[in-house]
Each structure stands twice: as C-alpha cells, then as structure tokens.
Amino acid sequence: MNDRMLEFRLHGRGGQGIVVAAAIFAEAVFLGGSYARAFSLFGAERRGAPVTAFIRVSSDRLMPRSRIYQPDYVVVCDPTLTGVDLAAGLKDEGTLLINARKPLEERFSWLDQLNPGVKIYALDATDIAWKHDLAIGSFPMVNTVMLGAMARLSGLADRKYLEESIRKRVSSKIEANLAASGEGYELVKEVDRLAVRS
Secondary structure, eight states: OOSSOEEEEEEEEETSSSHHHHHHHHHHHHHHHHHEEEEEEESSSSSTEEEEEEEEEEEESSSOSSOOOOSSSESSSSOOOOOTTTTTTTTOOEEEEEEEESOOOOOGGGGSSSOOTTTTEEOOHHHHHHTTEEETTTOOOOHHHHHHHHHHHOOOOOOHHHHHHHHHOOOSHHHHHHHHHHHHHHHHHEGGGSSOOO
C-alpha cells in the first residue's frame, strides 16, 4: 500500500459482530504485510444498541488510537440505525458500503447529499446471513458478509488472509461464515446514484 494512512468507520448494532469484524479485518491486513489497528466505541452495551468500530491501516506501525472523524471508508452494517449521521465526515473521494437491498429504498434519499466523488456500494448482507443460517435468535450476523465486501472494495485484505483470520476468530459455523464472506466479496455492487430516489 502507499504511505497514506487509510481509515474505516463501521456502524452497526450490538450482536451483529461489528467489533469482531474490525479485529478480523485488521488482522488480515497485518498478515498481508501492513500495520492495522482496530478499536470500538459502545453506547449501551446490549444487543441491538448502536456500536461503532474503527480500523486504521498504514505502512507505519505508529498510528493514533483516537476516534475516526474523517474516514476513507464508511461501512453501514445495519441500515435501520436512526439518530446517527452515518456518513459524517466521509472524505470527498471516500467509499460508502451499505447493507441494503437494491434498488435502494426511499429511506436512503440522504445519499444524494454526499459529495459527488463518494462511491456508494450496496450488498444485501442480511439476506446472505439468513441464507447461511448466521443468526443469534432473530438477529442476523452480517459481519463476515460485510468483511468480504470490504476486502474487495479496499484491496487491503487478501482473501487468503481474511479466511485465515475468520477461522481464528469465529467460534462457530466457520464454513458458513467463510461462504458468506465469499458471497459478500462477489456480490457487492456499485450503486447508480441517479437511481437513488430523493
């Protein structure tokens, strides 16, 4: 990678594996030869409460441990989050990845407010998680699906290292998680901004 530090901010809910996803991605990046740091911010520590996780990637091992306010990548694992400015501070040429069906529903009209240089990608991670029976009760675990998409869009985590890290950090349904990650990698698509209803 180049010398510029890249920053990711992930938004989701407690129970979706967002914190674990950040750790898996950071480890996969590290296994590929770059430095990475993952950390998180919790509100109320309960299932369903908003959770934010952060990842920094650099060729330099010295990186700040503060929150990320101007990310290169924003990953929205739960599109039903409210009261959160999901794209706040996203860089003008940044990337937004959303767990959502396509075409995007009316609730995503806020995407029209983003800088024209922002690339928007969507993936129905919830559907893929259900397909692979990745859920805790009625709560779909979308983390490994989104990891596959993150690896493809960023080019920072080789699939081999991502698989290795998933095997190390996921404790159950490992093959299902690997299959879901593979589908996330293959099925993520760029959104036609003109098709987003305002």
